[in-house]
Amino acid sequence: MKELKVLAVVVFFTLVTYWGVEPYAHSVMHKHVEFKNFKYEDLNPIAAKGDAAKGQALAAACAGCHSIKAAKMPAPMDPVTASATYGVNPPDLSLAGALLDEKYLAHFLKDPTHTAMVAHKFKNKPYPMPPMATDDQSAADLVAYFKSIAPKEVTAKEAYEFACGRCHEMRYAKWTQIGEEPKTKPNIQTKMDEEKLKFQEKLAQYKDHLVKYLGKLPPDLSIIVRARSEDFLKTFVEDPQAQLPGTAMPRVGVNKEGYEKVFQYLEEVGDPSKPKREAVGPWVIGYFILFTFLAYLWYKSQWKGLK
């Protein structure tokens, strides 16, 4: 039918325009980065078999900078003082065994700067974390220890806070680099909230130290899941230098499951309406399919015998 030909022409030109403006243009603007499935192929597997008990003894040295809640080791300093010393608050290590890739963790303990791919930023000054394992065996022992203390279940939120939360805040989740924003109440007379202001002062100091350490304030990740494609995010976390050469963001070393949990949290906070959207969509589209069918019946009945 002639009308279908007209429709085909319209659809054809629309699709050509769409293709040129969207997939094609975006492929020109953003070069493709191969996703490696968090295999960390540049790191050799560690041959040594780790002994968790030996690792526990070695891990006592970590308590100089890190807290290990799972082993009841407290943080030596508050986050702000830590950031003044190291640039950033060293993470609690309870989840390291669960969320970090084994190879990565072992290599990181032997050579933090190169494993985290931040050597370009620390040419003339030392990286805050020194090597903590002298050889493969001690690295393997430490990894075995961290794996032994890590909890079986890690929530998406915990994964985010461990892997990203000390540099990236999330205002939509009330998460700051020094912890969750406390619930406070302003003074009714003065309208000033002293507790909140004190917290913000600490946060300002932390952010200042962070900027001096990294050169730039890491972006708030509240809605990053809508601001970057899924593909970009996973290739970026896997290898920041491949997507943003020269970036101060370290290769964090999460394993595949760890990344999936982090991504799940990013989606929870940045695209909370997604489940609703996917639930309501079929109903609305289904409604219009039936609408179109009923309209077709009306249309055909009205035009019968007219042509």
Next chain:
Amino acid sequence: MSDRRDFFGKVLGAYAGLGALGALYAAKRTWDPLPSVKAAGFTTIDLSQAQENVLYTEMWRGKPIFVLKVPKQDKKAYEDKRLITVGGDKFFIAIGLCTHLGCIPAYYPDQHKFICACHGGQFDAAGEVLKAPPPSPLVIPPFTVKGKKVVLGEAGPEYKKLKEAGLVA
């Protein structure tokens, strides 16, 4: 023939009406108070530092709340069943809006009473009406006692008792 045409038109119209109802439901939900607004409906007041016969004003759901530690000397008010006992002391807690037309009455500690500047209404230290035009006592909001603290917005057992006795408003 035209009946068939009209029939399909009417069916479509009714179906479109159904869709419109769906859209109206979504619109109604858009108008609903936001979750953050509903969550802010709870306020905790710490009564441990309260001084006798000094009126404290707090905020709950955007409204002023009177908190008054009633002294034993004010015998009439002290015996009033509307007062809340917290840690051995008697407190008057109510929404600080005159039940006449909503102005905030001022407390006069030497006279142990509230006087509303708008039309001269008066309440005693337990919120009972002393002088017209207010038609009813100052309203007691839903509350629950937690140690030396009171949480407004949550209806605890003491509140429920007062409500059953018809004493909250």
Next chain:
Amino acid sequence: MAHFDPNARPFSHQWLNDRLAVDTLKRVLSTEYWIPKNINFLWAMGMVLAATFGVLLISGIFLLMYYIPDTKQAFDSVNYTIMSEVGYGWLWRHMHGVAASVVFLIIYIHMFTGIYYGSYKRGRELIWLSGMLLFVSFSAEAFSGYMLPWGQMSYWAGMVITNLFSLGSLDFQGLVEWIRGDYVPGQAFLGRFFMLHVLLMPLVIMALIVLHFGTLRLPHVNNKDGEEIDFEAEAEKWKAGKRKEAKVIPFNPVFLSKDTFVLGVYFIFYFYLVFYHFEFAMDPVNFDPADPLKTPPHIYPEWYFLWSYEILRPFPKDPGLIAFGFAQVIFFLLPFLDRSPNVAPANRRGIFKFWFWILLVDMIVLTVMGKVPPIGIYTTIGTVAAWVFIILWVLLPFITKAEKPVRGHK
């Protein structure tokens, strides 16, 4: 003299008729508003546009309840409050964003349908002109709306487009700052574009829609053959029951039934985009909050402005602005540049047929080039396409002057 039946019951048909002439209105606007029978689904695009404008208005009303036009709060009022706190806020936001983009697809289809069938001539010039004014108004409405979320693209597109008003070598920096209300896009800028988007442009658009309908009334809608129809005579045939012979149909219910069917198909497509495929309309770059200290690596306008943006790019500063100005204005002149009296589909108008298809393809090429970075072969293609555009319009009077008269219609 108006006559009022004293026995008519209040709000009955007779009563309303005496006061509002409801029967006359019904005849003139609905049951005896005659449309040619010889049309295809492209004739429904006007209704699709009205429906989409309605969607924008209603979704806009709900967004307006929660949007905060303050540079520090705008982004979060949209991306936090509306998207996650407001009941169905995410739905109105998605509907509004997608509709704002799709409306231009339909506008271009509607415009090119008019160009193809010669619906801008022989009494229909004002329909074309009021339509072009609607295109410009919708463009202003879309641009001002895009500023509101105050994302990176909002800020930088606002910066770049207002910079155009410096008018190249004339360097009217004062004018640029006056438009912005500040040295750079800031609170003053956001406030005035909020006013434009929410009040002034919608009023202008609604007034222009009324005008557009008004300009349609006397000439009536065109038909696939461009045939000059005697609407009174054909209407009589229809009213006499000769429905097959009549060349016209009443708007309500005959044309409306086809319109509604097309609308249904459109809404399936539209809601599919709303729920499953909306990134083309809600560019990820605008989900980064505005940062005056960082320009995104690629700045580009929304897709419907790309052909126009690309005409600016290949040329040096002042010629570029002249070409850009030319592109904005030239479509208005179509009824007067086309020197042929033929009202017929383009495929029957000799060289005009090629003119039409080359223009369409050229505008698509300009659109795609406007999106890709201006490097290497893309600059070459863009320059060629920009020149083709200019040359096509310069040639139009000559092509159409030499056009042979189209023979009588079937």
